[in-house]
Amino acid sequence: xxxxxxxxxxxxLHSVARFLRTVRLRSGILLACIVIAGxxxxxxxxxxxxxxxxxxxxxxxxxxxGMTEDGLRGAAGDPSRGMPxxxxxxxxxxxxxxxxxxxxxxxxxxxxDMSEAEALLDIQKSLSxxxxxxxxxxxxxxxxxxxxxxxxxxxxxxxxYESFMNDVNKGSxxxxxxxxxxxxxxxxxxxxxxxxxxxxxxVAAPDLVGVGTGxxxxxxxxxxxxxxxxxxxxxxxxxxxxxxTVDALQQAIANGEDVLQYADELGARMIEExxxxxxxxxxxxxxxxxxxxxxxxxxxxxxxRYGPNHQIVRDLTAKIQTNQQFLQQSPxxxxxxxxxxxxxxxxxxxxxxxxxxxxxxxQTEQELLTKLRQEKTRxxxxxxxxxxxxxxxxxxxxxxxLRESLVEKMxxxxxxxxxxxxxxxxxxxxxxxxxxxxxxxxxxxxxxFMGTLCGLGIIWVLDIMDDRFRxxxxxxxxxxxxxxxxxxxxxxVAEHGFEAVMCHARPNSTEAESFxxxxxxxxxxxxxxxxxxxxxTEPGDGKTTVSSNMAVAFAQxxxxxxxxxxxxxxxxxxxxxxxxxxxxxxxxxRSDDELDLAAQQNLRSTEVKGLDVIPCGPRPLNPxxxxxxxxxxxxxxxxxTRYDQIIVDAPPxxxxxxxxxxxxxxxxxxxVVRPDKDRRRSVIRATEALHNLGCQLLGIVVNHLSGEExxxxxxxxxxxxxxEEQDDHRDTSRTPSAENETATTFxxxxxxxxxxxxxENAVAITLSMIxxxxxxxxxxxxxxxxxxxxxxxxxxxxxxxxxxxxxxxENLETCSMNxxxxxxxLAVMRDQICDSTPRY
Numbered sequence: 001x002x003x004x005x006x007x008x009x010x011x012x013l014h015s016v017a018r019f020l021r022t023v024r025l026r027s028g029i030l031l032a033c034i035v036i037a038g039x040x041x042x043x044x045x046x047x048x049x050x051x052x053x054x055x056x057x058x059x060x061x062x063x064x065x066g067m068t069e070d071g072l073r074g075a076a077g078d079p080s081r082g083m084p085x086x087x088x089x090x091x092x093x094x095x096x097x098x099x100x101x102x103x104x105x106x107x108x109x110x111x112x113d114m115s116e117a118e119a120l121l122d123i124q125k126s127l128s129x130x131x132x133x134x135x136x137x138x139x140x141x142x143x144x145x146x147x148x149x150x151x152x153x154x155x156x157x158x159x160x161y162e163s164f165m166n167d168v169n170k171g172s173x174x175x176x177x178x179x180x181x182x183x184x185x186x187x188x189x190x191x192x193x194x195x196x197x198x199x200x201x202x203v204a205a206p207d208l209v210g211v212g213t214g215x216x217x218x219x220x221x222x223x224x225x226x227x228x229x230x231x232x233x234x235x236x237x238x239x240x241x242x243x244x245t246v247d248a249l250q251q252a253i254a255n256g257e258d259v260l261q262y263a264d265e266l267g268a269r270m271i272e273e274x275x276x277x278x279x280x281x282x283x284x285x286x287x288x289x290x291x292x293x294x295x296x297x298x299x300x301x302x303x304x305r306y307g308p309n310h311q312i313v314r315d316l317t318a319k320i321q322t323n324q325q326f327l328q329q330s331p332x333x334x335x336x337x338x339x340x341x342x343x344x345x346x347x348x349x350x351x352x353x354x355x356x357x358x359x360x361x362x363q364t365e366q367e368l369l370t371k372l373r374q375e376k377t378r379x380x381x382x383x384x385x386x387x388x389x390x391x392x393x394x395x396x397x398x399x400x401x402l403r404e405s406l407v408e409k410m411x412x413x414x415x416x417x418x419x420x421x422x423x424x425x426x427x428x429x430x431x432x433x434x435x436x437x438x439x440x441x442x443x444x445x446x447x448x449f450m451g452t453l454c455g456l457g458i459i460w461v462l463d464i465m466d467d468r469f470r471x472x473x474x475x476x477x478x479x480x481x482x483x484x485x486x487x488x489x490x491x492x493v494a495e496h497g498f499e500a501v502m503c504h505a506r507p508n509s510t511e512a513e514s515f516x517x518x519x520x521x522x523x524x525x526x527x528x529x530x531x532x533x534x535x536x537t538e539p540g541d542g543k544t545t546v547s548s549n550m551a552v553a554f555a556q557x558x559x560x561x562x563x564x565x566x567x568x569x570x571x572x573x574x575x576x577x578x579x580x581x582x583x584x585x586x587x588x589x590r591s592d593d594e595l596d597l598a599a600q601q602n603l604r605s606t607e608v609k610g611l612d613v614i615p616c617g618p619r620p621l622n623p624x625x626x627x628x629x630x631x632x633x634x635x636x637x638x639x640x641t642r643y644d645q646i647i648v649d650a651p652p653x654x655x656x657x658x659x660x661x662x663x664x665x666x667x668x669x670x671x672v673v674r675p676d677k678d679r680r681r682s683v684i685r686a687t688e689a690l691h692n693l694g695c696q697l698l699g700i701v702v703n704h705l706s707g708e709e710x711x712x713x714x715x716x717x718x719x720x721x722x723x724e725e726q727d728d729h730r731d732t733s734r735t736p737s738a739e740n741e742t743a744t745t746f747x748x749x750x751x752x753x754x755x756x757x758x759x760e761n762a763v764a765i766t767l768s769m770i771x772x773x774x775x776x777x778x779x780x781x782x783x784x785x786x787x788x789x790x791x792x793x794x795x796x797x798x799x800x801x802x803x804x805x806x807x808x809x810e811n812l813e814t815c816s817m818n819x820x821x822x823x824x825x826l827a828v829m830r831d832q833i834c835d836s837t838p839r840y
Contacts, residue, residue, distance in 0.1 A: 002518045005170065006274045011477065014471075014473045014474075014477070017471075018474065019459075019463065020469045021470065021471065022459060022463045022470060023456065023459055025684060026459045029197070029455055029459055029462075030452065030455035031455075033452070033454045033455030033458065033509070034448060034451035034452060034455060035451070037447045037448070037450050037451025037454065038444075038447050038451060040447065040448075041443045041444060041446065042446030044348060044438065044441075045438050045440060045443045048437070048438045049145050050145065050435035050437070050438075051143050051144070051145060051435055051436055051593070052143070052144060052150050052432040052434075052435050053143045053150060053432055053436045054144075054151040054154050054429045054430060054431065054432055054437065055140050055141045055149070055154075055427070055430075056140045056141075056428060056429040057134060057137050057138065057140070057424070058137065058138040058140065058154075058158060058161070058424070058425055058426065059137055059419070059423065059424045059426045060086055060136045060137070060138065060423050061422045061424065064111035065504060080359055083135075083136070085132045086131075087138065088702055089161070089164070089165075090127075090129045090138060090140070090157075090161055091124055091127055091129055092164075093120060094101070094164060095157070095161050096123050096124055096160075097116075097120060097159040097162060098160035099123060099156045099157045099159075100116070100120065100156075101117055101160075102156040102159050102160055103152060103153060103156045104152060104156075105412075107146075107148065107149045107152040107153070110144070110149060122143075123153065123157075123771045126143045127140070127141075127142050127157070128140070128141045128142070137426060140157065140158075140429075141154075142154045143436070143437075147432045150429075150432065154429035155429050158425055159453065160239055165423060180410045181410070183406055184403060184406045184407065184410070186402050187399055187402050187406065190399060191396060191399040191400065194392050194395050194396050195392075197392055198389055198392040198393065201385050201388055201389050201392070204385065206468055222766045224375050225372065225375045225376060225379060228368055228371055228372040228375060229372060231368050232368040232372055235361060235364045235365040235368050236365050238361040238364070238365075239358065239362050239365050241361075242354060242357040242358040243358050245354045245357070246351070246355055246358055249347075249350055249351050250351065253347045253348075254344065255349065268508065277532045280544065285327060288323045288327055288508065289327070291319075291323055292320055292324060295316050295320045295323070296320060298316055299313060299316040299320065302316060309599070314366050315603040316425070332836045340384070375434040380759050413748045428441060438492065467681060468675055468678070468680060469673070469678075472486070474680075474698050475683075477671070478684060479683065479684065479687050479700065481687070481697050481698075481699055481700055482699040482700070483701075483702060484518050484521045484670065484699035484701050485514045485516075485521065485701055485702070486701075487511070487515070487542070487545075487546065487701060487703045487704065487705065488511055488514065488515045488705050488706075489706050490502050490545070491706060495576040496575075496576065496577070497578055498552070498577065498606060498607055498608060500576055501548045502515070502549055502577075503515050503549045503552040503553050503556065504517075504607075504608055512553075515546075515549040515550055515552075516553050518546075518553070518701060519550065519553040519554055521555060521699065522550075522670075522698065525668075525699075527667065527668070528668075529667055529698065530639060530640065530644065530645060530667060531636060531646045531648075531665075531667045531668075532645075532646070532647050532648070532666060532667065532668055532669070532670055532698070533566075533647075533648040533650050533662045533663055533666045533668075533669050534546055534547035534550065534647060534648065534649055534650065534669075534670045535650040535652060535653050535659035535663075535669060535670075535671060535672070535697055536652045536653070536671065537653060537654055537671070537673060537678050537682050537683050538670075539570065539655060539684045540650070540674070540677065541672045541677065541678060541704075542672055542703040542704055543572075544567075544572035544576055544652075544744065545576075546672050546701050547563060547573065547647055547648075548563065548573060548577070548649075550647060550670075551563040551611055551645075552608055552611060554611075554644075554647070555608050555610040556608075556646040558646035559643075559645045560610050560612075560643045560644045560645070561610055561611045561612070561644065561645040561647065561805075562611075562613075562614065562639050562643040562645070562646050563611070563612075563613050563646075563648075563649065564614045564639075564646070564648045564649065565579075565585060565613070565615050565616040565649050566585060566616070566627060566648050566650045566651075566658065566662055567650060568586050568616045568617070568620055568626070568650045568651060568658075569619070569651055569656065569658075570651070571615070571616035571619075572649070573613075573615070573616070573649045574615035577606075577613060577615070579613065580615070580616050581615070581617075582617065583604075583615065584602055584603070584614060584615035584617025584618070585614050585617050585635075586616060586617035586618050586620045586623070586626065587601075587617040587618065588602050588614070588617070589620075589626040589627075589631050589632055589635070590620065590626065594682070595634055595635060595638055596638065596708075597630065599614070599635065599638060602615075612643070623656075623658060624656065624657055624800070628661045632662075633665050636665055636666065646666075648662055650662050652686075653686040653689055653690065654682060654686055654689075660689060660690065660693045663693065663695030663696075664693060664694060664695060667696065668695075668696040668697070669695050669696065669698060670685065670699065670701055671690070671697060671699075671700050671701070672700075672701045672703050673685075673700055674703050674704045675705070676705075676706065677704075767839065
C-alpha cells in the first residue's frame with residue numbers, strides 16, 4: 001500500500017473519529033431523536049390496522065403441450081420454463097373477475113362499496129404470487145384485515161384459476177389445428193408458384209441443360225469468351241501487320257525500290273517459281289534426285305558384275321552426270337530468264353495480295369469482336385438466371401421444411417388433443433391466527449434505526465455548519481503544520497504586572513506546564529528559533545498571554561530573554577505589564593540616537609530573572625512603516641548579540657500587515673488559535689498569508705480550551721502532571737534547577753483490565769530531565785543526570801485528581817542531547833517509561 005493510500009485511510013479514519021467525538025458531544029440531540037422516533041413508532045404500532053395473511057401452494061403439471069414437438073421430447077413434463085406465464089395469468093384480470101364471482105356473499109362486505117374495476121384492482125394489490133427457481137409450484141398469499149376474508153379469497157382464486165386454465169386448454173387444440181391447416185395451404189401455394197418460376201427460368205436458359213450444373217455452363221461460356229478474346233487479339237495484330245505491309249510496299253513501288261523484301265508467303269512462292277524453286281520445279285528436282293540414287297545403285301551393281309569398262313557401266317555413269325548437271329544449271333537459267341520481267345510483274349502482284357490480306361484480317365477482326373460481345377451478353381444473362389434459380393431452389397427447400405414441420409405439428413396436436421396443463425392444490429389456504437403487520441420487533445428496529453439516522457444527520461449538518469476546528473488533527477491536516485502546545489483556559493490571578501503571568505505567578509500549576517511544553521518544542525525544533533514572533537488570527541485570541549508566559553518560561557530555563565511589544569496599535573503586552581509610557585519600541589524606531597543608546601534608554605528590566613522587556617512606547621501614526629524600516633531590523637540584530645531568546649508580540653495577522661513584516665525578519669512565527677472563537681476559514685487565510693510572504697510558521701498554539709473542548713482536542717491527557725502549590729514534601733535534593741531543566745510530556749492511554757479501575761481516565765506522564773549546559777556556550781545539552789516521571793489520575797469515586805509519587809528511571813546511558821539527537825532519545829525514554837510504569 002503506497003503513501004497516498006495510507007494518507008487517504010488516515011484522513012478517513014480521522015474524519016470518522018472526529019465525527020464520533022462530535023456525536024458524543026452532541027449526544028443529547030441523538031438521544032432526543034431516538035426518543036421521538038420511539039414515541040412515533042409506538043403510536044404507529046398502537047393505531048395501525050392489523051393485517052392477516054393466508055397462504056397456499058399450487059402444483060402445475062403439464063401433461064402435454066398440444067402445440068409443438070416438445071411433448072415428444074419430454075419437455076411436456078417440465079413446465080418450470082413456463083412459470084412466469086403462469087404467475088402472470090394468476091393475477092390476470094379474467095382470473096380476478098372469476099374470483100370475485102366465486103367469492104361467497106358473506107365475504108364481500110369489503111367490496112360492496114367498490115365498482116367491479118376497483119374491486120379487481122384491490123384484489124390484485126393484496127395478492128402475491130411467486131415461485132422458486134426451477135420448480136413447478138406457485139406460492140400464493142393474500143393479505144386482508146379480516147383473516148376469514150383472506151382465506152376465502154385465496155380459495156376462490158384457486159378455483160377460478162383452475163377453471164380458466166381448463167377453458168383455455170379445451171378449445172386450444174381445434175383452433176391450433178385450423179390455424180396450422182390455413183398456414184399449410186398458404187405454404188403449399190407459395191411452393192408451387194416458386195417451382196413454376198424455377199422451371200420457366202430453366203426453359204429460358206437452354207445452355208443450362210445438358211452441361212451439368214449451372215457452374216459448368218458458366219465455365220463453358222467463360223472458356224469460349226477467353227478463346228474468342230485470344231483470337232481477336234491475333235486478328236487485330238494481323239490487321240495491323242497487313243496494313244503496315246501495304247503502306248511500305250506502296251512506298252517502295254513509288255520510289256522504284258526492290259519489292260522482293262516485302263514479299264510474304266505468296267510473294268515467296270512467286271520468287272521460287274521464277275528461280276526454278278517453285279512447287280513444280282521442286283517436284284522435278286526430287287524425281288531427278290531419286291533417279292540419280294537409283295542409277296547410282298545400278299552403277300554399283302554393274303561395277304561389281306561387269307567392271308568399269310563395260311558399256312552398261314559407261315551408260316549409267318553418263319546418265320548420272322547428265323541429271324546432276326541439269327539440277328545444277330536449271331535455277332541459274334530460270335533466274336536469268338525471269339529477271340527482266342519480275343520487276344514489272346512482282347510489285348503490283350504483291351501489292352494486290354497485301355491489300356487482300358488487309359481486307360481479310362479486318363473482316364475477321366470485326367466478326368470476332370461481334371461474337372465476343374454476344375458471348376459476354378449471354379454470360380451475364382445466364383449468370384443472373386442462375387442466381388435467381390439458386391434463390392428459388394433455396395426458397396423451395398425452406399418451404400418444403402416448413403410444410404413438413406406444419407404437417408408434423410398437426411399430427412402431434414391430433415395425438416395430444418385430449419391432454420393439457422393440469423393443476424393440483426398442494427397447500428390449501430387456512431385462516432391465519434396472528435397478524436403479519438405491524439410487527440413489534442420490526443417497528444422497534446425501524447424506530448431505533450430512523451431515530452439514530454435522523455439524529456446523526458442533524459449532528460452532521462450542525463457539524464458542517466460549525467466552522468470551527470474540532471480536533472488537533474484538523475489543524476495539522478488543513479494547516480500543514482504542527483501543534484506546539486495546547487493551553488487550557490486559565491483563571492485570572494491578577495490584573496497587571498507579572499503577577500498576571502501564570503508561569504511567574506503559579507509556576508507549578510498545570511497551566512504553566514503547557515508553556516514549558518511550548519518552550520521545549522521550540523528548543524528542539526529543526527532550524528533556528530532564537531527570534532520568534534507571536535501573533536494570532538484575530539484580536540482576542542490570547543497571543544499576548546502566550547507570548548508573556550512563553551518569555552517567562554524561557555527565562556526560567558536559564559536563557560537571557562527579551563520580549564518586544566510590537567503591537568503599537570493596541571498594545572496588550574505593555575498594558576498587561578503596566579508599562580504604558582513614553583518609552584518603548586516606537587521611541588527607539590523614531591529616535592536619531594545611536595541604536596545601542598536608544599535601546600538601553602527604552603529597555604525595561606523585570607522582576608523575572610533573565611527577562612527584559614521593550615514596551616510599545618507612544619502610539620505612532622505609521623506603525624507599519626516603522627516596522628518595515630531598517631532600524632527595526634538593526635534592533636533585532638542588536639538584541640540577538642545580547643540575548644539567547646527574542647520574542648516579538650505582534651498584532652493579529654488578519655487585522656494589519658505588521659506581523660507579516662516582522663515575520664520576514666525573524667526565524668519563525670508562532671500562531672495562536674482559539675478554537676472556541678476562531679473560524680476555520682480565518683485561520684486558513686492567516687496561515688496562507690504567512691506562507692505567501694515567506695514567513696516560517698513554526699507551529700500552532702491552541703489557546704483557551706475549556707473542559708469540554710479539551711476533551712474534544714485530546715487535552716485531557718496532556719496536562720496531568722504538575723507540582724502542587726502547597727506540596728511541602730517535595731524531594732528538593734532531586735528537584736531540577738530552573739537553569740538547566742528541560743521537560744516534555746507524553747500521553748499514554750490506560751489499558752488496564754482491572755475492573756476496580758475501569759472508570760479511571762487515561763494516565764498522563766511528564767518527564768523532567770536534569771542536564772547541565774556545556775561550557776563552550778553551545779545550545780546543545782550534555783551529561784544527563786537523572787529522570788523522573790510523575791503520574792496523575794482521576795479518582796473513580798470523587799472525580800478529584802490523585803497524584804502518585806514519581807518513579808526514578810535508572811540505568812539510562814549518557815548521550816549527547818542536542819537538536820539532532822533529542823527526539824530519538826525521548827522516544828527511547830518514552831518506551832522505557834511505558835515499560836516500567838504501573839498502569840492506573
